[in-house]
Amino acid sequence: MACKRGALIVLEGVDKAGKTTQCKKLVQALEMSGRPAEMMRFPDRTTTIGQLISAYLEKKSNLEDHTVHLLFSANRWELVPLMKKKLEQGITLVVDRYAFSGVAFTSAKPGFHLDWCKNPEVGLPKPDLVMFLQLNPLEAAKRGQFGEERYENSDFQKRVQTRFEELRKDTTVNWKVIDASQSVEDVHMNIQDHSLNAINKAQDTNVGVLWQ
Ligand code: NYM
Numbered sequence: 001m002a003c004k005r006g007a008l009i010v011l012e013g014v015d016k017a018g019k020t021t022q023c024k025k026l027v028q029a030l031e032m033s034g035r036p037a038e039m040m041r042f043p044d045r046t047t048t049i050g051q052l053i054s055a056y057l058e059k060k061s062n063l064e065d066h067t068v069h070l071l072f073s074a075n076r077w078e079l080v081p082l083m084k085k086k087l088e089q090g091i092t093l094v095v096d097r098y099a100f101s102g103v104a105f106t107s108a109k110p111g112f113h114l115d116w117c118k119n120p121e122v123g124l125p126k127p128d129l130v131m132f133l134q135l136n137p138l139e140a141a142k143r144g145q146f147g148e149e150r151y152e153n154s155d156f157q158k159r160v161q162t163r164f165e166e167l168r169k170d171t172t173v174n175w176k177v178i179d180a181s182q183s184v185e186d187v188h189m190n191i192q193d194h195s196l197n198a199i200n201k202a203q204d205t206n207v208g209v210l211w212q
Contacts, residue, residue, distance in 0.1 A: 003089070003090045004090055004203035004204065005087050005088055005090060005202060005203060005205075005206075005207065006036065006037070006086065006087045006089070006090050006091040006092035006093060006199070006202070007087075007092045007093075007128040007129065007195070007198045007199040007201075007202035007203075008083070008087060008092075008093050008095065008125055008126070008127045008128050008129075008202075008207065009026070009092060009093065009094050009095065009127065009128065009129045009131070009195055009198060009199075010095045010097075010098040010100070010127040010129070010130045010131070011023055011094070011095070011096055011097070011130075011131050011133060011191075012097060012098065012100045012101060012104075012130055012131070012132050012133070012164065013132055013133030013134065013135065013164075013180065014135065014140065014157050014160055014161050014164070015140065015146065015151075015152060015157060016135065016140040016143045016144070016146075017133035017134070017135045017140065017180045018133055018135075018180050018184065018187060019096050019097065019133055020041070020096055021184060022133065022184075022187060022188060022191055023039050023041070023094045023095075023096045024039060025184075025188045025191075026094050026188070026191055026192060026195060027039045027094050029188070029192055030092060030094075030195070030199075035092060035199060036089075036090055036091045036092065037091065037092040037093070037094055038086060038091055038092075038093055038094070039093075039094050039095075039096065040079070040083070040093055040094070040095045040096070041095065041096035041097060042072070042075060042076055042095065042096070042097045042098055042101065042102075043057075043072060043075050043097075044075055044079060047075065047078060047079075049071055049074050049075045049078060050075050052071055053068070053071055053072060053075060056068055056071075056150065057149045057150050057151075058148075058149060058150075059148070059149070059150055065106065065109055065112070068106075069102065069106040069112075069117060069120070070120055072102045072106075073099075073102055073120035073121055074120075076098065076099060076102070076121070076124055077124070080124065080125060083125055084125060084207065087125070087207055092195075092199055094195075095127070098124075098127060098130070099118075099121035099124055099210060099211075100130065100164065100167050102117065102121060103117040103118050103121065103163065103167060104160045104163040104164045104167060105151060105160055105163075107163045108156060108159035108160045108162075108163050114163070114166060114167075118211055121210060121211060122210065122211045122212050123209055123210065123211075123212055124209075124210045125207045125208070125209070125210065126173070126207065126208030126209055126210040126211075127173070127174070127210075128174060128198045128199075128201065128202040128208075129174050129176065129194055129195065129197075129198035130173055130174060130175050130176070131175075131176045131177075131178050131191055131194060132164060132168060132175060132176070132177045132178065133178050133180035133187070134177050134178060134179055134180055134181075135180040135181055136181075139180075139181050140157070141154065172211070173210075174198070176194050178190050178191060178194075
C-alpha cells in the first residue's frame, strides 16, 4: 500500500435515529482534524439503478420484492470500484446505510429469509466499523411523523429493528451499538471515539470481505 488506507465506517439504524446528521458531523470532524473523509449513502439515488430504486421508494413505480432487493444490492456493487479507489487513496468513507439495511428491510417482508437476503451482499468491502444507532420506537415517534415513502410505518420499522438485532449477533462484523437517545453532541462524541479507533486499526490492514 502506497499510503495508509482510509477506513470504511457505516452508520445503521431505523428511521429517525439521526444517521444522516451524525454522518455529516463525523465527516466534518475528521476533515477538521486533518483526516480525509467523505460521506456516501445507500441507496445512491443518482445512478440509473438508484433512480429505479428512488421511484419505487416514492411509490411512483412498483417492483417485485426480490427484484428490488437485488437492485439495492446492485446499487452497492456498482459503487465498489469507486469505494475501493477512495479507501486506497487514504480517504475514510462514512456511509449512511449499507448491506445491513438491505438485509434488514427485505427480510422484514413476509417470506424472505435472512440467508437469501445476505447472498447478493457477500463479497462487498467489509466495513471496519458498523455503528448501530439505537432508538426505541417511542423515542423515534417523538421525533416527528414518518414521511410518505415506502416502509415508513411503525409496524414495518419494528420488524426491521428485530432483523437488525439478528444481524448484530454476527461477531464477524465489528458492531457498536450507540445510544441515539442522547443529545446530538453526545452521540457525536461517542461515534467519533469509535471511528478514530477504527481508522487507526484499519490503516495497516487490507479491506476485508463481507460475509465470506
Ligand atoms: N433501504 C435502504 C432498503 O430497503 N434496502 C437497502 O439496501 C437500503 C440501503 O430504503 N427506508 C430502505 C431503507 C429506507 C429507504 O433510505 C431509503 P434513506 O436513508 O431514507 O434514503
